[in-house]
Amino acid sequence: MLEHYLSVFCGGNALKQVTTEPRWKETFKVAWPLCLSYTPIGIACGILLHAAGFNSILAGLASVMIFSGGAQFLIAQMLTVNAPILTIILMLFFLELRYALLGSSLSKYLQGENHRFIFTFALSLNDENYAVNYLKFATDKNWSPKDALQVEHWSLLFWSVSNVIGSLIGSALKINLEVVDFALTALFIYMIVMQVRSRLSLIICIFSGALAAFCLIITKSTLGLVASTLIASFTGYAIERYLTKHKPNSGLLNDLGAAGTSGPVVEPLEKKDESDSIL
Structure with a gap:
């Protein structure tokens, strides 16, 4: 009865204000297309990492600690050609330097947050969730740093799970490393063409x-x-x-x-x- 009178006096808007959805559902709706696109790429990355010598645990740790498709594909390719560890680290360092620029462009939206939050935010930042969050910050005044962090964690969750699933699939399949080299070369050629x-x-x-x-x-x-x-x-x-x-x-x-x-x-x-x- 009370809901009826509220809807009458407030034009039906009162119920919308009272029965708001949890914030995690809102952020999941924003991150859902990104998470969906991560699934096939993450599975492919997990398969290639397994072919390069990563087990499922290491593939999962790599996806959480690095959280970069390009970097993980690069690791897989360089390991298949027995590249030195120092070379791999240097290549990853210069490849991931772009995140310093991406993070600096978001710094104005993170003012007032403590160092622990900013550190956590930086750990789960990548190209795709940066684009989603930057657009939301620029167009939605109610979008908060915590919402942006949830989008990053949603994408990280789907990416990590997809990597582990791909690694498990790779353990059940026998993959020729020459095919891996061809696939990775084609991937990086595609990435170059898209950026030119x-x-x-x-x-x-x-x-x-x-x-x-x-x-x-x-x-x-x-x-x-x-x-x-x-x-x-x-x-x-x-x-x-x-x-x-x-x-x-x-x-x-x-x-x-x-x-x-x-x-x-x-x-x-x-x-x-x-x-x-x-x-």
């Missing part, structure tokens, strides 16, 4: 490939990959910074699909700030 937007990025991509081959021949070890990665990254950054500052209309900054009339892919910092404020 401007003509400059394509040139740097070709330059880095040639430089990697040269460094591997000179050093005769996988440390050549580390050296070529650093040289190509700093070269691309320096050229892009110079062109953006001094020659913003350069054709090297244009989209690969542009016919010469469209603007550069790299926008000035002022435009980015305006777009962020609009969101």
